[in-house]
Amino acid sequence: MSANRTAALLIHGLGGTRFDLGSLHKTLKRGGIDTHSLTLPGHGGRPHDLVGVRAEDWLDAVRKTYREVSQEYETVHVIGMCMGALLAIALCAAEEHRRGKLIALAPPVFLDGWATPWYAAARHALYRVPLLPARMRIAEDEPYGVKNALVRSVVKAKFERGDNFHYRWVPLACLREVDRLRRKVKRSAHAIGCATLVMHAREDELTSLRSATFLRERIGDSELVVLENSYHLICVDNDRDVVKRNVLQFLDLA
Numbered sequence: 001m002s003a004n005r006t007a008a009l010l011i012h013g014l015g016g017t018r019f020d021l022g023s024l025h026k027t028l029k030r031g032g033i034d035t036h037s038l039t040l041p042g043h044g045g046r047p048h049d050l051v052g053v054r055a056e057d058w059l060d061a062v063r064k065t066y067r068e069v070s071q072e073y074e075t076v077h078v079i080g081m082c083m084g085a086l087l088a089i090a091l092c093a094a095e096e097h098r099r100g101k102l103i104a105l106a107p108p109v110f111l112d113g114w115a116t117p118w119y120a121a122a123r124h125a126l127y128r129v130p131l132l133p134a135r136m137r138i139a140e141d142e143p144y145g146v147k148n149a150l151v152r153s154v155v156k157a158k159f160e161r162g163d164n165f166h167y168r169w170v171p172l173a174c175l176r177e178v179d180r181l182r183r184k185v186k187r188s189a190h191a192i193g194c195a196t197l198v199m200h201a202r203e204d205e206l207t208s209l210r211s212a213t214f215l216r217e218r219i220g221d222s223e224l225v226v227l228e229n230s231y232h233l234i235c236v237d238n239d240r241d242v243v244k245r246n247v248l249q250f251l252d253l254a
Contacts (some may be wrong), residue, residue, distance in 0.1 A: 006100070007073040008251075009066055010037045011091075013082030014178060015047070015140070015167035020081045021105075022235035027244045031253035034073070038065045040087075042174075047167045051134045055177040055184070059094070062087050066095060077251060079103040081235060082206075086181045089215070093188035102196040103247060106234050108178070108207035109185055109214050113232070115143075115205035123175055133173035140168055143205060145232035189218040196222040197250045199243055201230040223250075 008028050012020040018037060025035045041057040042050035070076050077100040080088030085107035092102050111120065127133055140159070146152040159168055196219045200212035209226065216224040225246050230237035248254035 006075040008077040011080035011084030019165045055181040076100045081105040093191040109211035113206040136172040137169040147231045192219045201227040206232045
């Protein structure tokens with residue numbers, strides 16, 4: 001075990017990659033923290049690979065990586081973005097994490113952002129239709145979680161080229177698993193025993209500030225930073241430098 005070194009486990013979101021966290025990996029490395037990440041089950045290939053993957057598969061993979069990293073470092077911080085934030089919370093509760101801090105970036109405890117369609121609640125009925133959850137596609141569409149027009153144009157171009165940085169769509173079955181994970185987080189958030197930072201954009205189109213305030217109220221040692229100039233992908237949007245600065249401050253690196 002490296003007593004004088006610190007690690008951070010970074011967890012990407014649904015359909016995503018390290019791109020979800022922008023340049024946060026590099027920022028942490030410059031601060032003297034070794035970064036570790038994983039590709040969640042069903043990711044890194046094609047959207048079809050997500051069919052049949054369950055929330056338990058994602059959480060088991062995260063816990064396995066966490067335990068491997070914990071064998072090498074005395075201090076391990078856990079950082080997650082979007083669904084990765086939900087997994088980070090569930091991980092810290094399940095592992096009774098006390099060896100570092102927790103940072104939840106844009107955690108979608110509730111799927112109630114301003115771009116959520118009025119018919120979204122119908123998905124719960126659709127989950128019960130035989131074969132439909134595996135076949136129905138939920139497409140990524142504008143604004144792609146990004147308020148910054150230039151960054152959004154880059155994201156759109158990457159999608160059109162077919163770059164393997166984020167899935168263009170996910171099966172409806174994945175939303176069912178995200179919903180199951182959301183319920184797990186609601187039940188276990190109170191069990192978090194480490195210092196926690198929640199960062200969330202006021203204008204997040206996927207999940208409202210209700211998610212952030214829910215966690216702030218249930219996690220004892222927690223603080224909340226509200227971002228005023230971004231949508232959901234806060235690590236690459238207008239407030240990306242604010243995110244990095246707050247992460248460094250929270251981890252006592254600035």
